Amino acid sequence: MSRFFDLISKPAREMGGLLPTPPKRAPADSQPRLIRLDSNENPYGPSPHAMEAMQSALTAANSYPDDDCTELRRKLAGIHEVQQEQVLVTAGSTALLSLLCQTMLAPGRNAVTSERSFLVYSMAVHASGAQLIETPMRDDGFDLAAILEAINEDTRLVFLANPNNPTGSMIDAAGVDKFIAEVPGHVVVVLDEAYYEFAVHFAARRNVEYSRSLNYVRQGASVIVLRTFSKAHGLAGLRVGYGLGPAELLAYCARMRDTFSVSSVALAAAVAGMDDHKHIDRVVSNNATEAQILGVGLSELGYHVAPTAANFLYCDVGEDASGIAGRLRNEGISVRPLGAWGAPNCIRVSIGRPEQNQIFLNAARKIAENSQQR
Numbered sequence: 156m157s158r159f160f161d162l163i164s165k166p167a168r169e170m171g172g173l174l175p176t177p178p179k180r181a182p183a184d185s186q187p188r189l190i191r192l193d194s195n196e197n198p199y200g201p202s203p204h205a206m207e208a209m210q211s212a213l214t215a216a217n218s219y220p221d222d223d224c225t226e227l228r229r230k231l232a233g234i235h236e237v238q239q240e241q242v243l244v245t246a247g248s249t250a251l252l253s254l255l256c257q258t259m260l261a262p263g264r265n266a267v268t269s270e271r272s273f274l275v276y277s278m279a280v281h282a283s284g285a286q287l288i289e290t291p292m293r294d295d296g297f298d299l300a301a302i303l304e305a306i307n308e309d310t311r312l313v314f315l316a317n318p319n320n321p322t323g324s325m326i327d328a329a330g331v332d333k334f335i336a337e338v339p340g341h342v343v344v345v346l347d348e349a350y351y352e353f354a355v356h357f358a359a360r361r362n363v364e365y366s367r368s369l370n371y372v373r374q375g376a377s378v379i380v381l382r383t384f385s386k387a388h389g390l391a392g393l394r395v396g397y398g399l400g401p402a403e404l405l406a407y408c409a410r411m412r413d414t415f416s417v418s419s420v421a422l423a424a425a426v427a428g429m430d431d432h433k434h435i436d437r438v439v440s441n442n443a444t445e446a447q448i449l450g451v452g453l454s455e456l457g458y459h460v461a462p463t464a465a466n467f468l469y470c471d472v473g474e475d476a477s478g479i480a481g482r483l484r485n486e487g488i489s490v491r492p493l494g495a496w497g498a499p500n501c502i503r504v505s506i507g508r509p510e511q512n513q514i515f516l517n518a519a520r521k522i523a524e525n526s527q528q529r
């Protein structure tokens with residue numbers, strides 16, 4: 156074996172890595188303009204207010220950032236009507252997932268989630284030496300009854316991605332209410348709302364009520380709500396997200412944090428960008444319009460598209476999806492084939508700008524026609 160294999164910890168030995176994402180900049184000669192619809196990023200970029208704040212924060216980049224993220228926490232606490240101690244800002248919401256696992260899990264303990272959900276749950280749980288129990292899905296969404304059933308005395312965390320990545324499914328307010336009421340007291344429920352702004356917009360259009368997640372936080376329930384600036388705010392590259400939950404638990408998580416892990420530039424961008432409702436409204440309403448166009452276009456090719464509450468579509472192409480993804484890549488478009496999620500016939504397509512989506516649909520049409528002729 157290798158030089159360090161016997162020296163590293165058991166979890167490090169047993170961990171698989173996150174699937175490699177294609178390099179951001181393809182070599183100029185091979186693919187001059189790869190359209191990236193594979194990482195659920197915001198195709199409209201950050202708010203101009205955030206851009207301005209970043210520029211000005213750069214001039215103070217010689218100073219360490221405010222480790223308590225005071226200004227951002229104060230603003231978030233005010234907007235969400237919770238105490239400042241009930242807000243923890245981290246370098247992306249995935250950093251808080253890891254902190255929660257390090258704080259609450261250990262060998263012999265477990266966390267529960269659904270199959271075909273966010274891959275980072277598995278990585279964060281296994282890194283803490285604990286076990287992840289994944290329950291089967293129901294209609295491409297979380298089966299909450301199965302999750303309740305899977306909880307045992309060693310369970311400490313449950314992850315509900317709402318909406319779920321990669322299936323785009325949403326659990327409504329009544330569903331979450333019922334679940335929270337039935338979860339045993341020794342379990343903390345993580346409501347991962349990375350796509351919150353998109354979900355709220357879709358829910359309003361569809362006349363359904365999205366999760367009342369902040370109510371649980373205000374009532375002091377054992378619930379952590381995760382939100383991020385990576386998606387609707389278009390700041391994925393800066394790494395800033397946060398959790399809302401019980402002050403005591405977040406204080407334990409904060410002890411485990413790396414010092415100065417949220418940069419001053421990220422903090423400035425988040426503070427300035429969060430009030431730019433015009434930008435966020437434009438992002439979420441364009442997303443909903445384009446979701447409809449893409450959904451219709453893909454259905455016309457005979458593919459099955461699941462209803463989405465997020466900024467991507469889960470699409471069953473009825474054949475090996477890695478082949479389709481490879482052919483799309485040859486056409487200059489990158490999408491995510493979902494074999495590693497146990498859905499070998501499915502791709503996840505992030506919703507891009509209108510012109511990107513048209514190029515994608517044209518390429519998908521050409522590929523579907525070629526497959527029919529073969």
Ligand SMILES: Cc1ncc(COP(=O)(O)O)c(C=O)c1O
Pocket residue numbers: 194195246247248249250273316318319320347349382383384385391395396
């Ligand atoms: C369900 C879910 N949670 C969290 C995240 C990560 O967010 P962040 O960029 O804040 O780490 C993602 C990103 O794709 C996601 O799909």
